[in-house]
Amino acid sequence: MSISKGNMKIGALPSFSLPALQTCPGKTDFCADICYGLRGNFVFLSVKNIYKQNQIASTGEGFVDSITNQIRKTHAEAFRLHVVGDFYCVPYIEKWMEIARRLPDVSFFGSTRSWRTAGLANAVGTFRDMPNVYIKASIDPSNRDSPDDNWGVWSIEGKGYPCPHDFGLVENCKQCGRCWSDQFTDIRFNLRWGRKKRVNPDQAAMMGG
Secondary structure, three states, X not given: OOOEOOEOOOEOOOEEOOOOOOOOOOOOHHHHHHOHHHOHHHHOHHHHHHHHHHHHHOOOOOHHHHHHHHHHHHOOOEEXXXXXXXXXXXXXXXXXXXXXXXXXXXXXXXXXXXXXXXXXXXXXXXXXXXOOEXXXXXXXXXXXXXXXXXXXXXXXXXXXXXXXXXOOOOOOHHHHOHHHOOOOOXXXXXXXXXXXXXXXXXXXXXXXX
C-alpha cells in the first residue's frame, strides 16, 4: 500500500487511488467510457497492481495508522483522494474520516460519484462536512439525477468555474488551490482532461488570469 507523490495534473501533492471502475459504485455509463483511469500510465500492470494492493490494504485494521503516518511525513498542505477510484463502502469512508480527524491541518480534496449510491450517500456526506474536507459531487452530461444543495460539484463540460489548469492558466492543482479552499464553488473540467484551450478575455478575467 502506498500514496502517490503527485502527477502532472495535481503537481507535488500526495494522493491515494484505487482500481478504476470496480471501486466506483456511483459511476455512470458516460464516465465509465471516458475514465482516464483506463488510459495512459494507468494501464501499466505495475500501476494496476499498486491500486489493487491499496484496495486490499484499505480493508485492513492498520490502514488508518499507515496512511496517517505516510501523509504526515509528506508535510503536504493538501491531499488528493482518488485520482482513480472512489468511496466503495461505508467502513472505507469511515476510515478516511478518522484520518482527516487525525490530520486537521491537511485539506483532503477530490470528487465522488458515491453521492448517487443509496447505501453510501449519508456516510460520504458526513465526510464532506468535516472542516478540512473538500469533496465535491462528480457529474457529467449523462446525469439525470442531481446532488442536493449541500454539494458543490465537479462537472465535465457542465456548470461551474472553469478549471484553470484545463485552460492552461496554471501548471497544476498545487499552484491553483481552489479545490481545497472553497467547498461550494462548482468546478467545470474539459472533456479531454488537461487539454489546453484558448481562453477569451472574459474567461481569463473570471479565472484571475
